[in-house]
Amino acid sequence: MxxxxxxxxxxxxxxxxxxxxxxxxxxxxxxxxNYSYLDHRLLNKQIQELEDNKEYYKEEINQDLKSIKSFKNPDQIEKYAREKYYMKRENEDIYIIEFEDENGEKVER
Known part of the structure; x- marks a missing residue:
């Protein structure tokens, strides 16, 4: 057949x-x-994420360096401590007023 x-x-x-x-x-x-296309795609994605993190941390380092330079002035150190950690001088009162914005989130002023 x-x-x-x-x-x-x-x-x-x-x-x-x-x-x-x-x-x-x-x-x-x-x-x-072991070197399949799917593994390469996964590894390339991880590499891209790490490169993005690298750029982010470089920017953060530059901002921190600027902050360190500004802290050489004692007035700037005091300003930072008051704003960030709510520190105060003796015989001084601090009032923190919180407002709610349109979305219901608290905003300090």
Missing amino acids: KNPYKDRNWFKFISNKYIWVLLFFVSWMLFLD
Whole structure:
């Protein structure tokens, strides 16, 4: 009995052993290999996140350096302590007034 599909182009293409080897190789490289495409995508995403973090921390370092330079002045140290940590001088009272904005969040002034 003769195969009715044997003369068709798509059957010749699918029955070719080189096509099967190529499909196996491609699927192996995409999904199963230690250096697969999916692993590379994941690693590239992690690298991008780390580079973004690097930029963020560089900006933070620059801001901190500016703050350190400004703290060489004693008046700036006192201003920072009063604003950030609510420190006060002796015989001085501090009142903190909190307002709610339109969203219901508390805002200090």
